[in-house]
Amino acid sequence: MLLPIFHFSAAAIDAYVFWYDQNYVDLPFKNPMVKELPLKSRCMFLTIWCLILQIAYHTVAFLNDVFGTNAASPKKKPTIRLIKDVLFSVAFPIAMYVSGAFWGIYAVDKDLIFPEHIAKLYPVWVNHVLHTTVAIFMFIELLTTNRNYPSRKVGLSVMSVFIGAYISWYLTVYFKTGTWAYPLFDELNWPLRIMFLLFSYLLVIAIYIFAEKLNYVTGSSKVEKNLSGKHKKR
Template structure:
């Protein structure tokens, strides 16, 4: 079952990335964007998330074949350790991206998905990037077992991922003079600082939510961490 599921997710995500790169052309506000690799998709957190999900499910598939899906193996192979740590990040980013995208879309879709871009974007690709990532990662949460990383390690990995993207976002702005997301153009610098700080707090909250849901999916209601310790919830 897990092999079929992981294979299907990897196939869909990979095809969406391939299709986007070969058949979708988006308008960009400045010429510098058009010169970026991957058709400038790397400027969007959505693309980072989709690549992350694809990498995670690929590793999960490899673990199905050469690793172990035991509930709490005493000496898990390296591929299982990588899978378990990466899940905590993949879950956090998937929930955050979907919530942020559709939340802003409902408030004012021009803030996040202007009509000139939406018209060029096939709906199935949009949903693969912004919608399906949530049910896929939730299904994975409940059909597979993992040793969650310690909260210090897991949160640190999530915050480093967040910091890397925020630095990248600002680097693009200082290079082109354009914010990737239109809503940032109407924010003052103090509002931007508040927004990124709140985003980090929300990200940490989503991480803890994933940890709690992981404990609920375990029959003994116990979280086993990669450092060998465990905690009953």
């Protein structure tokens, strides 16, 4: 019973913050070309890609709670469960990277990632949903639900497509508008920019592999038993 409530709540919180951002926050971009980008220009931020991915994951997870199965090793997996497991393999490392990179850079120099003229437009609770609870929700998910990771080849391929799509879009926005989404890139030369992007890619892959291994040692079915109050054999 707790899992559907958790997934519905996580999806609702993330969806509300996305709605709030689109309706109540107007970022002061001076470049008119940036203002014309989709989602009120938010499409160039990995944070928003991550938030949309989290909404999709928790929605699918809720549907799986209702129509699918959370059994550790079901004999026949419903399609919704297969989708859920693959989505998790991508959503978890992206959430961890977004949260870790944001707060890591924030601790070194806030203006490189969240300058004051932008920060003042966001209530603290919205900022934390964007950059903190996405990781907390996914870590809770890792510990409290069962999943069967896709093969390493499939999982890393899907992850690489997601990362490649974002980096390609990120660079496309810069070459078309001359504006970097993150001020950090204004402080770097091209070799350092390429190194940063490559390091970020490798870091996300490392998080993926870590989560995959952790998934098999946490004994998540036992945690799920404690949360639900009973263990359903399937």
